[in-house]
Amino acid sequence: xxxxxxxxxxxxxxxxxxxxxxxxxxxxxxxxxxxxxxxxxxxxxxxxxxxxxxxxxxxxxxxxxxxxxxxxxxxxxxxxxxxxxxxxxxxxxxxxxxxxxxxxxxxxxxxxxxxxxxxxxxxxxxxxxxxxxxxxxxxxxxxxxxxxxxxxxxxxxxxxxxxxxxxxxxxxxxxxxxxxxxxxxxxxxxxxxxxxxxxxxxxxxxxxxxxxxxxxxxxxxxxxxxxxxxxxxxxxxxxxxxxxxxxxxxxxxxxxxxxxxxxxxxxxxxxxxxxxxxxxxxxxxxxxxxxxxxxxxxxxxxxxxxxxxxxxxxxxxxxxxxxxxxxxxxxxxxxxxxxxxxxxxxxxxxxxxxxxxxxxxxxxxxxxxxxxxxxxxxxxxxxxxxxxxxxxxxxxxxxxxxxxxxx
Amino acid sequence: xxxxxxxxxxxxxxxxxxxxxxxxxxxxxxxxxxxxxxxxxxxxxxxxxxxxxxxxxxxxxxxxxxxxxxxxxxxxxxxxxxxxxxxxxxxxxxxxxxxxxxxxxxxxxxxxxxxxxxxxxxxxxxxxxxxxxxxxxxxxxxxxxxxxxxxxxxxxxxxxxxxxxxxxxxxxxxxxxxxxxxxxxxxxxxxxxxxxxxxxxxxxxxxxxxxxxxxxxxxxxxxxxxxxxxxxxxxxxxxxxxxxxxxxxxxxxxxxxxxxxxxxxxxxxxxxxxxxxxxxxxxxxxxxxxxxxxxxxxxxxxxxxxxxxxxxxxxxxxxxxxxxxxxxxxxxxxxxxxxxxxxxxxxxxxxxxxxxxxxxxxxxxxxxxxxxxxxxxxxxxxxxxxxxxxxxxxxxxxxxxxxxxxx
Numbered sequence: 001x002x003x004x005x006x007x008x009x010x011x012x013x014x015x016x017x018x019x020x021x022x023x024x025x026x027x028x029x030x031x032x033x034x035x036x037x038x039x040x041x042x043x044x045x046x047x048x049x050x051x052x053x054x055x056x057x058x059x060x061x062x063x064x065x066x067x068x069x070x071x072x073x074x075x076x077x078x079x080x081x082x083x084x085x086x087x088x089x090x091x092x093x094x095x096x097x098x099x100x101x102x103x104x105x106x107x108x109x110x111x112x113x114x115x116x117x118x119x120x121x122x123x124x125x126x127x128x129x130x131x132x133x134x135x136x137x138x139x140x141x142x143x144x145x146x147x148x149x150x151x152x153x154x155x156x157x158x159x160x161x162x163x164x165x166x167x168x169x170x171x172x173x174x175x176x177x178x179x180x181x182x183x184x185x186x187x188x189x190x191x192x193x194x195x196x197x198x199x200x201x202x203x204x205x206x207x208x209x210x211x212x213x214x215x216x217x218x219x220x221x222x223x224x225x226x227x228x229x230x231x232x233x234x235x236x237x238x239x240x241x242x243x244x245x246x247x248x249x250x251x252x253x254x255x256x257x258x259x260x261x262x263x264x265x266x267x268x269x270x271x272x273x274x275x276x277x278x279x280x281x282x283x284x285x286x287x288x289x290x291x292x293x294x295x296x297x298x299x300x301x302x303x304x305x306x307x308x309x310x311x312x313x314x315x316x317x318x319x320x321x322x323x324x325x326x327x328x329x330x331x332x333x334x335x336x337x338x339x340x341x342x343x344x345x346x347x348x349x350x351x352x353x354x355x356x357x358x359x360x361x362x363x364x365x366x367x368x369x370x371x372x373x374x375x376x377x378x379x380x381x382x383x384x385x386x387x388x389x390x391x392x393x394x395x396x397x398x399x400x401x402x403x404x405x406x407x
Numbered sequence: 408x409x410x411x412x413x414x415x416x417x418x419x420x421x422x423x424x425x426x427x428x429x430x431x432x433x434x435x436x437x438x439x440x441x442x443x444x445x446x447x448x449x450x451x452x453x454x455x456x457x458x459x460x461x462x463x464x465x466x467x468x469x470x471x472x473x474x475x476x477x478x479x480x481x482x483x484x485x486x487x488x489x490x491x492x493x494x495x496x497x498x499x500x501x502x503x504x505x506x507x508x509x510x511x512x513x514x515x516x517x518x519x520x521x522x523x524x525x526x527x528x529x530x531x532x533x534x535x536x537x538x539x540x541x542x543x544x545x546x547x548x549x550x551x552x553x554x555x556x557x558x559x560x561x562x563x564x565x566x567x568x569x570x571x572x573x574x575x576x577x578x579x580x581x582x583x584x585x586x587x588x589x590x591x592x593x594x595x596x597x598x599x600x601x602x603x604x605x606x607x608x609x610x611x612x613x614x615x616x617x618x619x620x621x622x623x624x625x626x627x628x629x630x631x632x633x634x635x636x637x638x639x640x641x642x643x644x645x646x647x648x649x650x651x652x653x654x655x656x657x658x659x660x661x662x663x664x665x666x667x668x669x670x671x672x673x674x675x676x677x678x679x680x681x682x683x684x685x686x687x688x689x690x691x692x693x694x695x696x697x698x699x700x701x702x703x704x705x706x707x708x709x710x711x712x713x714x715x716x717x718x719x720x721x722x723x724x725x726x727x728x729x730x731x732x733x734x735x736x737x738x739x740x741x742x743x744x745x746x747x748x749x750x751x752x753x754x755x756x757x758x759x760x761x762x763x764x765x766x767x768x769x770x771x772x773x774x775x776x777x778x779x780x781x782x783x784x785x786x787x788x789x790x791x792x793x794x795x796x797x798x799x800x801x802x803x804x805x806x807x808x809x810x811x812x813x814x
Contacts, residue, residue: 030753031654038660038771049659056658210619211654247438247618251463251784252456253445314797345752346437346782364445375753377658390721 006113009076013403016195020236027203028241031211036220044228057378057393061329062293068242071396073109077330082106085278102136112138119195124181126202145180182226206245237381238402240395244373248348248365255365261351272299275351290348292370295337315347345372382406413520416483420810423602427643434610435648442619443627451635464785464800468736469700475649478803480516484737489513492685509543519545526602533609552587589633613652644788645809647802651780655755655772662772668758679706682758697755698776702744722754752779789813
């Protein structure tokens with residue numbers, strides 16, 4: 001392994017001296033940790049908060065999974081890496097497509113650069129939708145819990161994952177889908193001693209259970225146990241999140257939705273504007289594709305005044321034209337619509353009401369996507385001297401802290 | 408009883424035709440109701456939300472108890488009634504004083520006006536600090552749970568309260584302090600049939616327990632039972648809140664405090680600026696006098712740039728000069744300092760760290776005072792046709808809805 005730092009997207013990273021683990025806990029609103037700690041469910045992390053490094057950072061907007069995971073592994077905002085949602089409108093093909101394909105990725109990852117410099121790298125994530133992006137051009141181990149049974153040396157750098165982990169393939173909607181990641185990470189740490197691991201979970205539990213809820217506390221107790229074992233194995237650990245999570249329901253506990261496509265159809269005529277919800281993905285049972293961020297493509301004519309009209313709706317926090325949104329949220333201007341709309345903390349944005357299947361929401365809706373879900377933990381299990389506590393920390397500083405400051 | 412409406416602070420109110428009850432549930436963040444309803448703990452209110460009137464309204468800022476209770480019973484903001492906190496700095500006497508004395512009240516109450524017009528009026532509140540303000544110049548019944556044993560016909564319009572209610576005097580820090588209010592209200596409704604009742608609780612439970620927590624759900628189940636019985640007795644009921652409530656702690660669950668007096672002492676010299684926390688009252692065990700709103704009196708010289716410096720602190724949401732704060736939040740400009748400071752959702756403002764006793768905080772801090780606690784329920788147990796759902800409703804529209812629209 002080379003000993004000189006690698007430079008990725010304008011930032012320099014030292015190669016790991018100790019096994020280094022960056023953990024992205026999907027939907028980890030900081031209060032999940034605080035209330036689990038207060039309840040005595042995270043004895044290991046309680047110690048880390050006292051003796052290590054505990055920051056609260058801002059994630060990138062939209063506060064969704066893919067943009068933030070890619071920011072964390074590139075150390076850069078979406079304006080650099082290009083992934084600004086799970087889903088986008090592609091004007092080139094006039095179609096709405098998933099953004100899972102690495103063709104959308106515009107920047108190299110730190111993971112790939114470390115592997116190229118000779119580090120042994122392993123990535124484990126929950127769903128296969130994210131695996132292809134995280135593992136792009138990366139030599140090493142990269143698989144998802146979801147498709148762990150199908151992992152091959154050729155495609156994933158590893159096979160026999162179920163035997164290694166000793167767990168069956170978890171259901172895609174389960175806490176075990178995330179537990180499998182930590183169990184796999186711990187086994188890999190012992191069996192393969194990777195220099196660098198990236199472990200990224202799914203927010204199934206966080207979409208259903210509020211901070212302090214017994215089910216949430218059990219999830220964080222599970223996490224705490226694995227983190228403690230990785231620490232005991234000598235790992236430098238940085239923990240952050242892709243986004244927070246908030247309650248998004250009305251007084252009667254039904255989802256608090258503004259259906260933007262219905263409104264625009266009424267104001268402009270049917271299907272003249274196109275509402276894109278970048279939270280959309282194939283796994284929408286737990287949130288019904290409802291989040292607090294939307295982007296709108298307006299017709300070339302007759303769409304004046306839409307921003308003002310949307311801004312006047314109760315529950316709307318921000319309506320920004322493309323260039324302003326791109327500047328403020330560091331987004332790729334060519335991949336967002338004419339308007340970016342962000343709703344308030346307890347409100348989500350829908351397209352047309354008929355396009356959302358809410359019948360499978362078993363519990364009051366919790367979701368994310370907005371500025372209200374921007375705060376996330378940024379924790380390192382080692383003390384770091386001289387940190388500027390007044391600066392704005394980002395979740396995509398996790399690799400910098402872990403590699404350049406904690407070892 | 409006269410049949411012509413009364414006019415109070417520029418608004419007109421019809422006299423009650425049916426027994427009318429306005430309930431202020433202290434610290435009732437809307438999610439308390441939503442999650443209690445979702446959990447099946449409020450079967451009566453669940454029906455009301457479906458068949459009655461369910462709005463979410465804005466309270467007044469600072470989102471504290473006294474300013475909002477006075478707004479509700481005057482139908483007006485603090486710029487009209489003058490009560491802008493529990494506590495203020497009185498430049499006339501160069502002293503910091505409680506604002507409980509009715510001498511601070513600048514406007515008549517709807518309650519007093521209805522009583523003057525011949526209505527039988529009853530007010531029950533939790534703590535005696537609020538009773539004197541609510542009952543100012545009001546003929547009728549007015550007592551607190553806290554001092555219920557001492558109620559006399561001369562001072563409170565009633566005696567023998569404990570016998571009437573059939574409960575002992577509750578502890579001032581208890582859920583029973585609020586339950587006593589509803590128990591008393593129900594007994595009064597049957598025994599005296601008041602035309603108008605105002606019932607105002609304390610937020611002891613809400614400071615300690617998040618929405619959906621079993622203890623919170625039990626509180627709302629208790630409330631639901633009493634509301635159902637009042638409805639069955641023929642009451643028109645309007646329910647609102649003085650303010651919401653949010654978690655205010657760090658990752659390690661300790662209070663997330665910016666100590667403003669310490670900062671200003673460091674920047675300007677000791678005691679040159681004066682930080683006033685209007686949440687301060689004699690009952691601070693459950694919040695340590697920490698809320699998300701402060702006002703600052705600056706020295707006449709050498710205090711330039713303080714607003715900018717405070718604004719740059721992580722966790723500060725707003726810093727407004729006096730006149731701007733008075734205009735934006737409808738506050739009496741002569742009763743606030745040179746600056747008004749509002750902190751973010753999960754942050755509270757302290758004066759000097761040595762002045763706050765946090766040793767009695769048994770659970771992670773939950774508090775209020777900021778814009779983040781402005782949303783409150785506004786529910787009426789009767790349908791109201793033709794309501795403008797796009798307008799900004801206020802908690803101090805409760806009497807208007809109950810008296811002018813629901814009967």
